[in-house]
Structure formats: C-alpha cells, structure tokens
Amino acid sequence: xxxxxxxxxxxxxxxxxxxxxxxxxxxxxxxxxxxxxxxxxxxxxxxxxxxxxxxxxxxxxxxxxxxxxxxxxxxxxxxxxxxxxxxxxxxxxxxxxxxxxxxxxxxxxxxxxxxxxxxxxxxxxxxxxxxxxxxxxxxxxxxxxxxxxxxxxxx
Numbered sequence: 815x816x817x818x819x820x821x822x823x824x825x826x827x828x829x830x831x832x833x834x835x836x837x838x839x840x841x842x843x844x845x846x847x848x849x850x851x852x853x854x855x856x857x858x859x860x861x862x863x864x865x866x867x868x869x870x871x872x873x874x875x876x877x878x879x880x881x882x883x884x885x886x887x888x889x890x891x892x893x894x895x896x897x898x899x900x901x902x903x904x905x906x907x908x909x910x911x912x913x914x915x916x917x918x919x920x921x922x923x924x925x926x927x928x929x930x931x932x933x934x935x936x937x938x939x940x941x942x943x944x945x946x947x948x949x950x951x952x953x954x955x956x957x958x959x960x961x962x963x964x965x966x967x968x969x
Contacts, residue, residue, distance in 0.1 A: 864913065
C-alpha cells in the first residue's frame, strides 16, 4: 500500500519552494527500479560519492552527463553472440539512472574498476554565498570616524 501526500497546502503558504515541491512529487511518483544497484555516500560536508555496480560494462558503454542539477548515467552493452546461452543469469540490459543534485554540486571524476563505477561529487559554493564574518563597530570607532571627517571638512 502506497501513501500519497498532498502538497497543495504547502503551495498556498510558501513562496520560492517550487523546486522542492517538484522534487518531492517526482520522488513520490517514481517507480522503484533496482537495476543497477548503487550506493550513495557522504564523505565530508562537501564531498559525495555514488558507487554503481555495472559488472560486464566497459567504459565506452557507459555515458555520464550532467545538465544543471541532473546527473544522468546511461549504460548499454554491445551484444557479443559467441555461442548459445543455456542459462543467462548476468544482467546486461540497458539502464538509465537519474540523480537530482543540489545547487553547486559538480562531478569531479568517474572511475570504473572491478565492476564498480565510482562517481565523485563536490559542492562548490561561490564565495559570495558563503557565510562571512561581520565586524561590530563600537561607538568609539564611529565617533573617531565622525571626528576625522569633521576635521577634514573644517580644513
């Protein structure tokens, strides 16, 4: 049984959160697909890693692209028909995985080793958006500046 949440009351009382509501609604409507299996890890405050099991895929059979806040990983194996399969237990079907990324998260690199695709992500917040320390002026400092300006005007 699936629970469907209604976000319309939040739409009426919130401004500027449309993207968050769209993400929640998209996640709610998404059908769970377990292929290929993957892990997501937070390595530090600004570093993340996605590890995806892609056994049997070669690097040229996997396409990774990032457009704005969406990371798309596609895989499609070229069929190698050498003989007749008596049992086919290794999945080699094509796949597409999409990951919604937060603002300022960029792909640093991707590596394929031992059947695992590792994608390193880093959040790069611009200097203008980082918190900054603001000095608190004391009354003495303000009075000194005012006196200095008055002296310059009088001269």
